[in-house]
Amino acid sequence: MRMGRILSVVLVAALVIGTAGAFPEDDVYTKRIKIEMPAISIERQNEYLTIEMDGTSYYYSPGKPILPKIDKVIELPFGVIVKNVNVIVKGIEEKRIDEKIEPSFGPLPIMPYKVKARLPKLDMSIYKSKEFFPANWYSYRVGCGLNADGKRVTFVSIHLYPVRYAPALNKIEIAKEAEIKIEYTKPQKTLPQKSAYELLIITPNVFKEEAVRLAEHKNEMGMGTIVETVEEIYSLYSGRDKPEKIKYFIKDAIEEWGIKYVLLFGGLNSPIWAKAKDNANAGEKDWYIPVRYTNLYDNPKYPLAETIHDPGVASDLYYADIYKEGGEFDDWDSNGDGIFAAWNKPGVENDTLPDLYPDVAVGRLACRNLKEAKTVVDKIIRYETECDDSWFKKMIVVSGDGFLDQVDLNISWDTNGLPDGEYTIYAQSINDEGEEGPVDEIHITIDRSKETKLTFNHDDHLNPALQNGYPAPPIAEIVSVSDGDVLGNTDY
Known part of the structure; x- marks a missing residue:
């Protein structure tokens, strides 16, 4: 809780509540939700004002005002197409304030001690503006993925901004409630309701014997498991590179067998030296199971005193994020230019944001040789069959x-x-x-x-x-x- 003199408390105190219904009309379904906004308090913190609202998160962007944000995630059936999302805010109250609202720090990475972080710097494009910020009362995005129960669904993530701020006018707008209306089609794609196999192990031929041994153990434990080699996948599937071929195979495994889990059995092929990245998109040559590299360039000079740079990272989320809205395959290359997951990369067109919701649980045993593969399988089997589990949940x-x-x-x-x-x-x-x-x-x-x-x-x-x-x-x-x-x- 921030300390300071409370200037005012307004609005009816209420937490997020909702009512919903789905009504088919010409194959278009409608879902309605009503949200009542919590009360706010305005406090003075040093030279700035802070706005607090119980039960909410906050909008943070370097140099921009810190304002309350309500996040609402609605789950719809897998495979639907969201035709429209509309939010109507009601009971808008306008209020004058005397000081500026506190700006946000940027993210502060753990860096060598010589890199100094600056104090928050006002984004003057916002703080000199007569327009209300954020520009809209809400934003949203749609994606497909696993929910908390492990079911594949369509997510509609709505971000409500119950307080908007016009700095040059010294005014805020406060909404009392919001009505959400979502229109969507019936599912365009369905998936198996029952699983022929739960776990898929993808392995190079060199580890196949150990992968099969692990699969036999999992089958004995009651988890249906199947093994496939990357060599077989490469021979049967087309794709722009090896990671894309594997991703297409995982898609088929989900749709044909109802796979829930994928285990990538293999890492770099040397414990001494190996080349991790062959090109902008992938590491293949020195990998038993290749990796996808993103092209999300990070160059956040502010709030740091000097520039740092992150030219993308290896991401096994690529193998887990199979679908986007409508149950369509998400290749992470929306503009088709051959540069995967591109954002802020010099000279390259940005891709629209990948879905990023995992549709299958993916893990990797990054074994570098047969000895490591045998050791890790031995340990898994021993852990699951011989260990006294009395200490497993004590911490x-x-x-x-x-x-x-x-x-x-x-x-x-x-x-x-x-x-x-x-x-x-x-x-x-x-x-x-x-x-x-x-x-x-x-x-x-x-x-x-x-x-x-x-x-x-x-x-x-x-x-x-x-x-x-x-x-x-x-x-x-x-x-x-x-x-x-x-x-x-x-x-x-």
Whole structure:
């Protein structure tokens, strides 16, 4: 909760509620939902105002005003075409405000400590405008994917903006309620309701024996499993590259067998050196199971003081995101220019946003050789058949806030040559201005006659140097061993 003087509280207090109905008319169905907006409060935070609304998220974009946002996801049958989404807002109240609404920071990645983040900078195209922001009361997108119950559905994700802001006029508009109307067709595509197989394992020939061994185990456990090799897939399917051939095969496996899970059995083909990326779109030559690379270029100079650059990443989501609206195949290349998932790439036309909702659960065992393949199958079988499961669901997790200015030193301590006994580990941090922080001290025991006992401890909140919060002296914290831990004869 932000602290500050409450200026006003308006609107009827109510959380999101809804009513819905579907009415076929000439093969077009209609779904209606009514949403009542929660009450808002306006508070002064330093030089800005903040607008708070219980039960909502917030719209964040670097330099733009932080405003409440209501997210509503409606599920429709898989394969429908959404003809229209219309939202009518009612009970609009206009209110004058005296100060500017707080702007948003940009995302702050964990970076080397020399990269300095700037304070929020106003986007003057918004803050000098007489137009209300956002420009519309709502936005939406449509996609296909697995819901929380593992069923394939059509998602209509609607984002409502119950408060809009005209900075140059010092005014906000507040909506009391919204009526959503969605029109859609009957499903254009249907999928099997029953599964001949649940799990599909895709493997290179070199790992086939181990993949079959894993499949036999899964079948014995009651999960119908089938194995296919990439060599066979490449010979039977057409596609612009190997990842696309595999994706077409997964599509057929869903539609013919009702597959729910896909296991990609293989990673790079060398534990020493391999070329991960062959071209802008894929890594193939040195991969047992190839990977798709996106071309989503990231160049977020703001809010950082210097430019960083991310030229796309490897993404197995490509193999999981089979369908888009209407149950059509989503190839991640909407404009057909041969550059997959392109956005902000210099000299390349942007693709429309891929669907990005997974239609099948995909995992990868990134084995680099036969020994690793055999080892991981052995471990899976042993884990699922022999282990005492009494500890599976027992976990204690203690967490706190992360620190964007934290630097993990990952210092190693080789104890092989040390005799058994009591030891003390010390750590101290000194910043580049010569300021010394407090000494962290941990007492441990080396006893090779006992099992190892290690605990993770992040207790810098108890440090007297931090009793008044930040800013504070530079802090060194030993976290991977704690007081009383034993370094014994077992590995962690």
